[in-house]
Amino acid sequence: MSKNKLTFEYCDQLVKDFEKAVEHPIVGKSSVYYTGVDLGTAFVVLAVLDENYKPVAGAYRYADVVRDGMVVDYIGAINIVRELKQELEEKLGTELLYAAAAIPPGTDALDSGAVKNVVQAAGFELTNLLDESTAANGVLKMENGAVVDIGGGTTGISILKDGKVVYVADDPTGGTHFSLVISGAYKLPFADAEKYKRDPMNHKELLPVLKPVVEKISSIINRHIKDYDVKEISLVGGTCCLSGIEEIIEKKTGIYTHKPQNPMFVTPLGIALSCGQKIIE
Template sequence: MQTVSTPFQYCDQLVCDFEKVMAKPIVKKSAVYYTGVDLGTAYIVLAVLDENYQPVAGAYRFANVVKDGMVVDYMGAIRIVKELKQELEEKIGTTLIYAAAALPPGTFTLDSGAIKHVVQGAGFELTKLLDEPTAANAVLKIKNGAIVDIGGGTTGIAILKDGEVIYVADEPTGGTHFSLVIAGAYKLSFDDADQYKRDPKHHKELLPVLRPVIEKVASIINRHVRDYAVEQIYLVGGTCCLEGIEDIIAKQIHLPIYKPQNPMFVTPLGIALNCTQEIL
């Protein structure tokens, strides 16, 4: 089954605008700024929107503070979020007050306190804490289907019906496992393998090497969606930036696949869109 290109103009335009302001922040007066804090296994991303929920700035940094969707380096997470916050404040000339954050599906009762304290410890007023699929759907705006978030440590799946999440799952397979496979195949350290993976010029070469682990991700997706009337899969998450991953997944699960222009930024933007001025 081939991948599909569906008319998600809002999603792709928002991501495109965000990429532009990451390179050149918009310095203008806004009554309020809303920040989305995405604590990922591989990256921490901050997305800043203005009073009209339009992107004005953003930043991200590689980090090892989260493992399998759980915060494992609490102080390190606070430090990085605080540094990114200060960096963005200097760029747009204001203090960022309000922030929202998100957790992988199925981990809310386990790690919501840690996420909350990281965001607050970095100097934000936390206004909302939600699950990542709901955040992503604020950007995707789908009514029916499955959102699959392939991150650094886990693959999260959320099935939506009539715009509501009716099922969630999260399993430990993601970009970290891709890097381990590359390290073994190329006799590289894990960090070098991770860097190698991120360079788009290596993606075509890496697909055959990574096919077994991509097919494992596909089998995880298939196992969770097969009992539901899912007609289309929507891929988000940094690991989905690997060119061609969607084609391998589509062939394994025999469902149409949609992947945004830059799936890494869908969830952090969705988190920011859920930010308000009402403090938790």
């Protein structure tokens, strides 16, 4: 596929609509609402869609309940999801019944039970549980290529062929490593380094400092895609908000690399799109 055809228009428009709905929830008369619950290392995000799978509301909160893709604070995760659920219910004037959730690629045997229990304990009926990169592709709609989800603790990779996932991997490198480098370089406490990293005004200054970590992520991508004919890479996950990260990855992999306008919201929206009304027991 040529670069001219790599527009990802649906993805960028959906994210834009969601950002508007976060600021100004759309109160209507939808017969049902579908929620995507994204338990990230840095943020917990809830995305709500109406019966036509259009964004109507959303909320997110910084959290330290997941590390390296695993739930480490079970009660804390439940409380945050429950509080965000109640906040959105008050804004929409209705109860949110159904939710889907996701886990890092290849970790279903390790952590799917914990994620499932968090969502259910927060008051949702769980209708789907899928891997994060596959969820993201519900928004990206890539047919052939690699979805790279760079979160706080891990980098998840899903390789797609004809729209189907043929390979998944998850490596322990992500935004936490960015923060550790910033903490060391600027002599900042870890929490302050996290805040400094999240300010877009600092990205131009930080990019050279963080380049070695981005190059390591690039080498991880290269290692996992070497046996596949990958023509395009799409970046998602909060860590990809770093300005210029896509240019370094494209240069190191030699593969066209696309980044949505707000990569942090792609996966939760994809999770919400996968939600239905068939409950997982």
